[in-house]
Amino acid sequence: xxxxxxxxxxxxxxxxxxxxxxxxxxxxxxxxxxxxxxxxxxxxxxxxxxxxxxxxxxxxxxxxxxxxx
Numbered sequence: 210x211x212x213x214x215x216x217x218x219x220x221x222x223x224x225x226x227x228x229x230x231x232x233x234x235x236x237x238x239x240x241x242x243x244x245x246x247x248x249x250x251x252x253x254x255x256x257x258x259x260x261x262x263x264x265x266x267x268x269x270x271x272x273x274x275x276x277x278x
Contacts, residue, residue, distance in 0.1 A: 219275075
């Protein structure tokens with residue numbers, strides 16, 4: 210499964226760089242042929258259910274360090 214994601218205040222390039230600090234990878238929409246250029250495409254098909262708690266911890270840490278204004 211692929212999800213298209215974005216985050217307020219970060220362009221696609223900035224978001225992918227920030228997520229990598231949390232061990233989360235994705236690809237830029239700009240290289241997927243999408244009409245929408247800002248954002249990322251994230252694949253979760255290889256994430257097992259046993260890894261969900263770790264993914265949740267990483268996303269919580271990201272959100273804590275990047276609060277929405």
